Amino acid sequence: MFVLPKSLKPVKNHYCPGCGHGIVHRLFAEIVDELGIREKMIAIAPVGCAVFGYFYWDFDTLEAAHGRPPAVATAIKRLMPEKVVVTYQGDGDLIAIGGNECLHAANRGENITIFFLNNTCYGMTGGQMAPTTIPGQKTTTTAQGRTSLDGNPIKVCELISSIDYVTYVARTSLHSPENILETKRAMKKAIQNQIDNKGFSLVEILSMCPTSWKMEPYDAMKYIENVVSKEFKLGVYKDRK
């Protein structure tokens, strides 16, 4: 049976057609149902297109200032260690304005889980360049394509997995049903690690932003397969026992 999870409210979402956020929201809710942790969940929504996460997840969710979810998660988890604390962040939120918070939460080995949705741009504000924009990719702030003057894509998994206190880091993608199921497995493991008190886990998910990419939704999936996942290699970067 493929039936919608109880942890997802039965409402229509505000995302553009073919946007990856809707898929990841559903996976998150499926995992919460499967692990039976709905009453223990505290999710932290980002600033970005997913700012309204609390309209959709039927568990406790709060909203942090732009880029600050890992700092807020740190406080909540330290004060209420029995809760399962998960941040959900875009690439602008996590590695542009919030790079500092993510890096230091990782370095402290906080027992939290981060779901990091990388769609290579700032979706909410109109598709500007993010630290993750692909070289040559056209955005509203790189009209001729990203050049070396704009820096090179920051590889969050490679960076975070180099930190000693980090437990689990994986990069997955949404470009096919098989990859979506792989994403769900990684997300579930990242939450299970927290329940088992194993420490900091982060899953980076390559996701479609058909609107900013100016592509049909299916072409956006193919773009991940053929371009984005060549720049950001999929795989498990760290799995500390």
Added chain:
Amino acid sequence: MSSNRINFKEDFCKSCGLCIKHCPFGVLEFSTSFNAFGNHYVKQVDGKDCKGCGRCYIVCPDCAIEVLHD
């Protein structure tokens, strides 16, 4: 008769077409009618059996499809 039933939530559908592209058995198509939001919602092709693989459910970003095995 197929024992799989597709539950379409027509008003949730945004016509992104991902389910149609990923159904291996050509079971899904756009309706010529509109839903309340002006989208051509997805429907089952007349006479085509759903195999219950769930790929449409997995890729749908809008929770517009469930697949039930009766």
